[in-house]
Amino acid sequence: MERTSASRDLILMVVFTAxxxxxxIWLAPIGAGYPDLLQKFAIFGIFAIGFNILFGLTGxxxxxxxxFLGVGSYTAVWTFKLVSMNILPAIIFSIILAGLFALxxxxxxxxxTGIYFSILTLAFAQMAYNLAYSVLTPITNGETGLxxxxxxxxxxxxxxxxxxxxxxPTPELFGLRTIxxxxxxxxxxxxxxxxxxxxxxxxxxFGLALRGIKSNQSRMNYAGFxxxxxxxxxxxxxxxxxxxxxxxxxxxxxxxxxxxxxWTASGEIVLMTxxxxxxxLIGPILGAGIIKYSENIFSAFNEQNLHQAFSFLPDPVxxxxxxIASMFVGEGWHLTLGIIFMLIVIFLPGGVMxxxxxxxxxxxxxxxxxxxxxxxxxx
Amino acid sequence: xxxxxxxxxxxxKSFGGLHALxxxxxxxxxxxxxxxxxxxxxxxxxxxxxxxxxxRPDSGAVVFDGQILTGRPPHEINxxxxxxxxxxxEIFPDLSVLDNVVIPAIAKRDGxxxxxxxxxxxxxxxxxxxxxxxxxxxxLQDHAHQEAASLSRGDKRRLELAMGLVQDPRLLLLDExxxxxxxxDTNRTIDLLQKFKERGMTKVIIEHDMHVVFSLADKVTVLAQGRIIxxxxxxxxxxxxxxxxxxxxxxxx
Amino acid sequence: xxALVLQLLNGLDKGxxxxxxxxxxxxxxxxxxxxxxxxGALFMLGAFCAVAVxxxxxxxxxxxxxxxTFFEAFKEVPYLEIWFGDAxxxxxxxxxxxxxxxxxxxxxxxxxxxxRGLIRFFYKRSHAEQILVTFGLAIVLQEIIRIWFGANPxxxxxxxxxxxxxxxxxxxxxxxxxxxPWWRLIYFLFSAxxxxxxxxxxxxxxxxxxxxxxxxxxxxxxxxxxxxxRRFTAVFGIAAVVAGLAGLMYTPIVPPNYSIxxxxxxxxxxxxxxxxMGSLGGAVVAGFLLGILQSFASMNxxxxxxxxxxxxxxxxxxxxxxxxxxxxxxxxxxxxxS
Numbered sequence: 001m002e003r004t005s006a007s008r009d010l011i012l013m014v015v016f017t018a019x020x021x022x023x024x025i026w027l028a029p030i031g032a033g034y035p036d037l038l039q040k041f042a043i044f045g046i047f048a049i050g051f052n053i054l055f056g057l058t059g060x061x062x063x064x065x066x067x068f069l070g071v072g073s074y075t076a077v078w079t080f081k082l083v084s085m086n087i088l089p090a091i092i093f094s095i096i097l098a099g100l101f102a103l104x105x106x107x108x109x110x111x112x113t114g115i116y117f118s119i120l121t122l123a124f125a126q127m128a129y130n131l132a133y134s135v136l137t138p139i140t141n142g143e144t145g146l147x148x149x150x151x152x153x154x155x156x157x158x159x160x161x162x163x164x165x166x167x168x169p170t171p172e173l174f175g176l177r178t179i180x181x182x183x184x185x186x187x188x189x190x191x192x193x194x195x196x197x198x199x200x201x202x203x204x205x206f207g208l209a210l211r212g213i214k215s216n217q218s219r220m221n222y223a224g225f226x227x228x229x230x231x232x233x234x235x236x237x238x239x240x241x242x243x244x245x246x247x248x249x250x251x252x253x254x255x256x257x258x259x260x261x262x263w264t265a266s267g268e269i270v271l272m273t274x275x276x277x278x279x280x281l282i283g284p285i286l287g288a289g290i291i292k293y294s295e296n297i298f299s300a301f302n303e304q305n306l307h308q309a310f311s312f313l314p315d316p317v318x319x320x321x322x323x324i325a326s327m328f329v330g331e332g333w334h335l336t337l338g339i340i341f342m343l344i345v346i347f348l349p350g351g352v353m354x355x356x357x358x359x360x361x362x363x364x365x366x367x368x369x370x371x372x373x374x375x376x377x378x379x
Numbered sequence: 380x381x382x383x384x385x386x387x388x389x390x391x392k393s394f395g396g397l398h399a400l401x402x403x404x405x406x407x408x409x410x411x412x413x414x415x416x417x418x419x420x421x422x423x424x425x426x427x428x429x430x431x432x433x434x435r436p437d438s439g440a441v442v443f444d445g446q447i448l449t450g451r452p453p454h455e456i457n458x459x460x461x462x463x464x465x466x467x468x469e470i471f472p473d474l475s476v477l478d479n480v481v482i483p484a485i486a487k488r489d490g491x492x493x494x495x496x497x498x499x500x501x502x503x504x505x506x507x508x509x510x511x512x513x514x515x516x517x518x519l520q521d522h523a524h525q526e527a528a529s530l531s532r533g534d535k536r537r538l539e540l541a542m543g544l545v546q547d548p549r550l551l552l553l554d555e556x557x558x559x560x561x562x563x564d565t566n567r568t569i570d571l572l573q574k575f576k577e578r579g580m581t582k583v584i585i586e587h588d589m590h591v592v593f594s595l596a597d598k599v600t601v602l603a604q605g606r607i608i609x610x611x612x613x614x615x616x617x618x619x620x621x622x623x624x625x626x627x628x629x630x631x632x
Numbered sequence: 633x634x635a636l637v638l639q640l641l642n643g644l645d646k647g648x649x650x651x652x653x654x655x656x657x658x659x660x661x662x663x664x665x666x667x668x669x670x671x672g673a674l675f676m677l678g679a680f681c682a683v684a685v686x687x688x689x690x691x692x693x694x695x696x697x698x699x700x701t702f703f704e705a706f707k708e709v710p711y712l713e714i715w716f717g718d719a720x721x722x723x724x725x726x727x728x729x730x731x732x733x734x735x736x737x738x739x740x741x742x743x744x745x746x747x748r749g750l751i752r753f754f755y756k757r758s759h760a761e762q763i764l765v766t767f768g769l770a771i772v773l774q775e776i777i778r779i780w781f782g783a784n785p786x787x788x789x790x791x792x793x794x795x796x797x798x799x800x801x802x803x804x805x806x807x808x809x810x811x812x813p814w815w816r817l818i819y820f821l822f823s824a825x826x827x828x829x830x831x832x833x834x835x836x837x838x839x840x841x842x843x844x845x846x847x848x849x850x851x852x853x854x855x856x857x858x859x860x861x862r863r864f865t866a867v868f869g870i871a872a873v874v875a876g877l878a879g880l881m882y883t884p885i886v887p888p889n890y891s892i893x894x895x896x897x898x899x900x901x902x903x904x905x906x907x908x909m910g911s912l913g914g915a916v917v918a919g920f921l922l923g924i925l926q927s928f929a930s931m932n933x934x935x936x937x938x939x940x941x942x943x944x945x946x947x948x949x950x951x952x953x954x955x956x957x958x959x960x961x962x963x964x965x966x967x968x969x970s
Contacts, residue, residue, distance in 0.1 A: 006501040061760050112954055115667055115759055119905050120954055123947035126898065130947075135940030203499040205485045205506075212482045215471035222431065222469070223542065224457035224486030233494055263898060267767060274764060327779050335779065338771030345765040346753070 009199060012281075016195055020188050024181065032293050035180045040292045042187035043248045046194045048272045048284035050241020053201060055270070056279035058234040059214030060110070063118045063266050064125025067105070068098045068239040070132065070261030072246020074139070077146045077256045084156040085148075085169045087178060087186070091247045098243020099236050106235035110228065113217070125266055132258035145257035171251050183252045190248060194241060195285070201237070202281060210234055214279075271341050277353030286352055291337070298336055301329035382409040384581050385430070385461075385550055390439035392425060392605075399425045400436070400605045407550070407598075412572070412582045414592045414613075417602035418625065423585045424466075426602070427552055430583070431463045432456045443550065454491045460549030464556060468535035470542070472528035476519055479527050480510040480541050487546040513545035516571060533564055540568070544575065551575075553584045557591050569594050593617075601625070634801070634810050639927045641800070645816040645885060647923020648823030649675075652878035653900040654907060654915035655830060656871030662847040662910045663864040666751055667759050669766040671875055672897025673773040677742060678735055678876025679888035680777055682788050685731035689724050726791050728884065735880050736873055743872025747865050770894065778890035788883035790815045795884075815884045822881050826874060827916055833870075834912070843867055847910070902950040908963020918961055922946050 019026075023041065027033045032041075047069060054060050072094040079090035109120040132140040140146055150168050171178045178186055201207045212220050213227050220227050250256055259265070268291070276287025306322040306329070313321055328336045348355055387405035391398075400422045407413045415423050428434040430441050432453045441448040448456050462483075471479050484506050489495070500507075514523050517537040522530060527538060536556070543551055556572070557565040565588065572582065572595055586592050592599060592613065599616040601609040603625040609616050616622055653675055660668050692708035712720030723730070750769060754762050789795070794814040801810030834840035846853045846860045854860050879888065879896075886892065903922055907914030922945075928934060930942035941948075953960060 006499060009499070009501075061763070108951065108955065112958060115763070115909075116905065116954055116958060118763070119901055120951060122898065123902060123950045127944040127947045130943035131940050134943045197496075200496040200499070203501065204496045205489065205498065205500060205503065206494045206496065208478060208482060208500055209485060211474060211478075212471050215473050216469065219469045219471065220482070221453040222457060222463060222465075223483040224454050224491060224546070225482075226452070226454045226491035229492045264894075270764070270767075332775060332779055334771060335775035338768050338775060342750075342765055342768035342772065345761055345768060346750075349757075349761060 009203065013196060013199065016282075017192050020192055021185075023188070024184070030293075032296070035184045037292065037296055038181075038184040039187050039248075039252045041289045042184065042191040043245050043252070044269075044272060044288035044292055045191050045285040046187075046248070047242055047245035047269055048276070048288040049191075049194050049198045050238040050245070051269050052238075052273050052278060052280075052284040053198060053210075053241070054234050054238040055273055056284065057202065057207060057210040057214060058231055060113070060231060060235070061118050061270070062109075062121040062235075062238075063263060063270070064105070064121035064123075064128075065238070065242050065269055066261050066263070066265035067125040067128040068102055068242035069246040069249070069265065070128065070256070070258065071101050072098045072243035073250045073256035073260055074132075074146060074246075075243070076247040076250035077148060077254055078139075080148045080154075080171060080250070080254055081152040082155060084154055084160075085162075085171050086156075087171050087173050087247075087251045089156065090171070090251065091190075091244065094243045094247030094250075095240045096243075098246065099240040102236045102239025102242075103232070106232050106239070110231045110235060122263055122266070125261060125263055129258055129261040129263070132261060140256070140258055142258070145255050147256075148254045171254055178251050186251065187248050190244060191285075194244065195281070199281060206230070206233075271337070273351075274349075275341065275344055275351050277351030280351075280353040283351050283353040290352070294336070294340075295333055298329045298333040299331070301326075383407065384409040384444055385583070386442040387426070387430070388440050388442060390426075390429060390436045390441065392422075392429060392434065392436045398605050400429070403439070403602075403605075403607060405600060405607070407581060407583055409581050410576075410579045411597040412576055412584060412595050414584045414586055414596035414599045415602060416586060416589075416592055416599060416616075420604075421602040422605040423602055424554060425605075427463065427554055427583075427585055430552060431461065454486075457486065457546075458491055460546075461552065462543045462546050462548035462550070463552040464539050464543040464554060466554035466558060468532070468539045470527045470535055470538055472526070474527055475524050476514065476527050476530070476538055477507070477510055477523045479538055480513050480545050481506055483542050484510050484513075484545045510541075510545055513541040516544060516574075517541045518567065533560055536560070537564075537568075540571070547580075549581060551580055551582045553582060553586075555585055555587060557586070557588055565591065635931065636928075637804060638810065638812065639931055640924060641812055641816070641820075643924030643927035644920065645819040645823075645923075646926065647920035648820050649878050649882055649896065649919075650900055650903045650923050651916045651919025652823050652826060652874050653896055654903040654919045655827065655912060656875045657900055657904050658907070658910060658912050658915040659830075659867050659871045661904075662912070663843060663867045664747075664751065664755060666754060667762045667766070668751070669763050669897065670746070670770040670773065671766075671871070672893035672895075672900065673770040674739065674742070674872050674875035674893070675879035675882075675896050676774060676777065676888065676890065676893030678739055678879030679788075679883050679892060680781060680879075681735035681738055681876065682728055682731045682880045682883045683781060683786050683888065685734055686724075686727045686788055689727045689730075725789075728788060728790055728880075731880060732877065735876050739873045739876035740869045742876075743869040744865070746872070747868040751868065752865075770897070774890045774893060781890065783889060785887035785889040787887040790818075790884040794818060819881055819885060823878065826877060830870065830874060831912070839863060839866075899946060902946055904960075906950050906953045906960055908960025910964065911960065911962040914960055914962030921961075922949060925949065 020042070023038055024033045027038070032038070051062070051065055054062055075094040075097045076090040079093045083089045105121065105124045109117055109124065112120060133142055148168065173186060176182050176186070209220070209225060209230055212223075212225070213230055217227055246260065249260070272287035272291050273284045274287070275290060276285065277283025303322060303326055306325050307318065310318045310321045310325070326332065344351060350357070383406045385405070385407035387403055390400055390403040392400040403426060415426065417423055425434060429436050430448065432448060432451050435450060439449075443459060443461055446459055448459070448461065471482065474482075481500070488506065511520070511523065514520055517540050519534060519537055519541065522534065527535070530538060536559075540556065557568050560568065569591060576582070576595070584592070584595060596613055599611065599613050600607055601616055601619075601622050608625055609619045609622045611619070653671060656674070657668060657671050660666055660671065689712060690710045692710045693714060694706045695709040695714070697705040697707040710720065710724060712723055714720070716723070746769070750765065754765055797811035797813050798817055799810075800812045804810070834844055842853065842858055842860070843863055846864065850860060879893070882888070899922075903918045904915055906922060907916070907918030926942065926945055929945040935942060
């Protein structure tokens, strides 16, 4: 029994790795095989995995996680400016700094539970966002956003004798570019590592303790657990994942703006996690993928495409169809998102993963004897 | 040599103007089963809550094995080996029965806080086996992989008991362990608790059911209106006129 | 001193808006036990009632402009002016107060539809799920508005008679030259009147008494054979109207766009928490208090000492309150604590 479960995890890990690395191939037929979108899948996948450790496992709904994403991005760009264009220092510093921020905010916020915790995290994130736009402009460059300049100091690069050329330097990993497919594969490797860590956490006694906290926190205390460090650890880990995601955003596009920290961004990560299935391993990554993919598809539509799509219809009907459909695509993508999200919460609170589960159950269900079926319809 | 393991020392507790506990002085001897009985509202549950740190007494202290329990957070009290079994089942409803029992076992082994990602729960055989033993002790082995929320009320109470037993507590506090159980289940629980008594576990039982008290207890303390009115062996207490008046006589069942 | 008084006044209108939204949030939470993230959207919908009425009244026809003689010029003239002349002009000028008459039934209808169509299915579900589904609803509502009215803020004019500034310096004995926009004064008065009306309703009518009793102990009141649910549905309608009117009257102060509701919602939640979850009085007090604090924090003298304090003051207060006194200024202990 135990051995099969452990080997099943190994299979899961192998399949996941293979699936991620081959994404450019199997996502090509649905038009998602190009690097920019693939990078987004990987980056938001990491963000969602991390958020799920806090929300899905431990049961704390943070409405301010985008703050750590922003911290990660700013730190990465500053590292590009001050230390090196090599992405490794940037990523390491981002994770550390995001972790420290999470430690401070988590230490305070976790003194409360439930909606109070949500509001506290929201308040901290809004403070970070507002400050990034106002007094912290010297650090964040305000609305323009922080970017890499040609004549930044870059101490480590100088020491190593890498002189700034005439062009704007771009991030690199020991000579490897970070855009295009190379960029995707860099993100993919981090996604796989992140998934592996999340799997380890979920399966460990620590992960079981986190689930216990989600289920009944006060009972955990009476069972001998000091729950505060557990929740704080979960918070910091998920903050570090967010920091990594933010750093990778800067790696693939060395620019950081405060809008990344806005509470709508925090809301988005909640949506992704719920949509995929909070508390499951794969769900949050699926949710991130589905939302980023649909965003891409839906927002690309315009009236011309729609007229083409509905061209088989007679003219007046076509016009009506186009004007209705155009509400949901392009700029109206958020409307679609809101509706999908509501439907998920109402009918499928376990997200897509619950949907899969139901389908599997339904197909595997042995044909029930007549009598019980009758009873069921009667009841 | 009788070794006093739990000493409730001069505890007072009042809510508003109501004296829930006054002048409680209680000594529990190691390896014994000590029953606390008394009519409703006598302060039994308050006393238990004071012992596990859920309530802070106004004055006095609870000392366990030389350590003052009063004012400590619940997890520290648990880590000292004082485990409480709740009257209304406090379980992890969305986890499996096995996980429900494994979780306290983790706390017993790893302490109040530990992060170790090297081990997966699949390879934690000793924990799982220990939990299964406790589950079998309470007779839930057929339900081990079921979600705990789906258990019947009686089974939830037995699960609660297993969650306490798996920690091999030095002192087990039981809050009406058989309330609401059928006679058959009650007898099974009594047998189970007697089995643990043979292993030398100290127990404090709060109980209504005289049958349980007299089959298990070595010593009985009778509370009424927040005070101790009698203490002694079951037979001594049974014969005490003050007890009969305050408790046995008052019930008229 | 003048500056302080002005900042105090500045805080009052914003505080009024916070108080009105927070009051509705608290009512809904207290009666229905639902954390409604779509409450800000109601504020926004109310504001767009005013926009819609204004746009409707100023529907225009192309009319030849007689003042231009050397070529054929056209100008837009509202139908109302064509049909009714000066009376039509007057109606347009008073479109904002007129829109109140429209907004009340519209908001009631929206509130009723929201409660019956969605919220009631979430009474028994977790607070997290309530937050999530109403968050989704808020997105849907604001996107509908964006599709219809566009993303840019749309200015709404107050009636011309109150469009100027009041010479409050004279009234308050501060000397001449201290002026304050009429409409902001009106907004403060308006919010005070609405608050008084809601509190009066809850305090002095049997209906309100049942609602208050239900907020304290729903089960007992239910046992008395009173249909709590129907009354609570009505409470949701009232909260919707209050939020809507708060938004509608705010339009001359800040031109509304589709996302104004969310901006106010986040702040209002903070207000509710500061005031104390479930406490109506707390919501109002905290609303005004935070509005005034925010306005003081934006004074240059204060900003010189604490840079950026105006951006974070409300959140900072919320954090401190939550940590020091988690039940808020006037809340009962233990509400939604676990």
